[in-house]
Amino acid sequence: MTFEVRSRREFIAGLLFFAIGAIWAADAATYRVGTATAMGPGFFPLVLALVLTVLGAASVIRSLRSLDVEPLGPWPIAALVFVLGGIVAFGLLIEQAGLVLAAASLILLSCWSRVLTRPIETLALAVALVSLVAGIFVYGLGMPFDLY
Secondary structure (H helix, E strand, O other): OOOOOOEHHHHHHHHHHHHHHHHHHHHHOOOOOEOOOOEOOOHHHHHHHHHHHHHHHHHHHHHHHOOOOEOOOOOOHHHHHHHHHHHHHHHHHHHHOOHHHHHHHHHHHHOHHHHHHOHHHHHHHHHHHHHHHHHHHHHHOOOOOOOO
């Protein structure tokens, strides 16, 4: 039995989702999982990883039955660098500079191309999201994050 990949983009995305989900599931299984009523620290990461793995497998299967052929275009390297840079900046700034600056740097770096084309809209979005994050995590859930 042979298969024909008719949608390479969906096939590659499915393989990436499947691989990342499988790696996370293997790592999350090393923590105490617990039960649905008494969840351990590994329960939520394991469930998320399994969902990601199932979505990846479904995407791979769907790409084998897809009717349209899509060429795999060039990778947006700049976008990948800015999104990963935003995540790294958040991780580096969260303890030293506080939640507000860390979240703002994550949002603005991740939306860098939009900052260049629509700066006022993006800054308004960043202010709203930072306010929401601070409200939920610091005031709503009482988590011990420094705001500044």
